[in-house]
Amino acid sequence: GAVVSQHPSRVICKSGTSVKIECRSLDFQATTMFWYRQFPKQSLMLMATSNEGSKATYEQGVEKDKFLINHASLTLSTLTVTSAHPEDSSFYICSASNAGTEDYEQYFGPGTRLTVT
């Protein structure tokens, strides 16, 4: 199956700083990538849909200016958490769809655990 990587896998940052998370499709092109957030013992909540070469579509309640998403190429999307606060500590997971195919599956990255101190 297709492989999606995320970097870093874990990050600890201080309150008020920004942190960038990368999501890469390693062996396929992904016109669309998705960013999810998962708090402990909860489900995955979709934050935004990222389309290559255009602005991301954010879900209701997700702050666009706080969670900056860039999808500059068919294999890379980045999520930047700006001015992070302890309440932003969470597990962030990206997924990607294989462009131009009948492949129904979304391929998930391994996730990034963010801790804001």
Place this chain on the structure above:
Amino acid sequence: AQKITQTQPGMFVQEKEAVTLDCTYDTSDQSYGLFWYKQPSSGEMIFLIYQGSYDEQNATEGRYSLNFQKARKSANLVISASQLGDSAMYFCAMREPYSSASKIIFGSGTRLSIRP
């Protein structure tokens, strides 16, 4: 409105027994896809099985089968001959309409624990 409903927060099952995890969904689209994912404590999302809304037969993948009841809008996951390694969170999810560009929405999950 809740799109995907999983009513079993947690389940305990004896090893080697079969287990059914419930999932109901709500959509007005005719074209949609239903998924089940397993999430162990490591956090990775493991794809288990997929059912398309137009698929007439229930999907099966090894020990996993999906009991698709379209009129009832249910898509229960059946795991046969459960193993200790099956202990994990299980999420039902839906993609509507069917498209590689459309988003997947997840249910609240069921924590499955297998007893030796």
